[in-house]
Amino acid sequence: MARPDKAAAVAELTEQFRGSSAVLLTEYRGLSVAQLKGLRRSLAGNASYAVVKNTLTAIAAKEAGFDSIEDELSGPTAIAFVTGEPVEAARSLRDFARANPELVLKGGVLEGNKLSGEDVTRLADLESREVLLGRTAGALKAALFQAAYVFTAPATKAARTAEALREKQAADA
Incomplete structure (x- = not known):
């Protein structure tokens, strides 16, 4: 990781991890650019959605203290960095996944606790704050x-x- 562009990407990802109240991982294989744009729009205000390189994300997650997501970093992975209400972000992802079965909820981290895909779905089923x-x-x-x-x-x-x-x-x- 001697290249400055990779070091900058890791630093940016690390800051996003540290600034997030929750991190939700998805697999986006089979989604079009327009669908991803729609997903980003539905998450606006609660989370930012980024397609990331797994190796750089693993390094940034380790630096930010999110070691537990390393197992989920395989295949095409995108991360929702939640800055708003985690329930609202999980609900947006769940609803989008229902309409677009190509999106797979892999898991995430909420307040230091590892979440599975089923946990993210249960989180989405909670009432709002x-x-x-x-x-x-x-x-x-x-x-x-x-x-x-x-x-x-x-x-x-x-x-x-x-x-x-x-x-x-x-x-x-």
């Missing part, structure tokens, strides 16, 4: 409402009992 946060907030609100009801129930029951007793005494007198 906003939906999950909304559900969590709703569950917390329901729990707080239930706790407030439990704490006020004895006082309310005591007040009703006292009122019923007062009405009974007034009726007896």
Whole structure:
């Protein structure tokens, strides 16, 4: 790797690895340039999609601490460097792969954990971050409402009992 152009490519890939929240690997054999352009467009905002040389990628991945993807670097490989939401990027890749069976999800790395192709598909099936946060907030609100009801129930029951007793005494007198 004495050539400066290869050293620059490795340095650029290393920076992309370090700047990514997740890395998703695909095999793009059989896809046309127009299809790859459409895939890049669908990933825009969440990830950048790059066709890479396996040997240079292996070196860059090792330098960036992504050693676990070396096994997946065989055949024509392209990488989605996720800078946005990993779920959205995985969903875009999964949907594109459904429409274009030539695209194969090979795996990836999310927060230091190696993912298989099936893991990427499961990641794509997750709800978006906003939906999950909304559900969590709703569950917390329901729990707080239930706790407030439990704490006020004895006082309310005591007040009703006292009122019923007062009405009974007034009726007896």
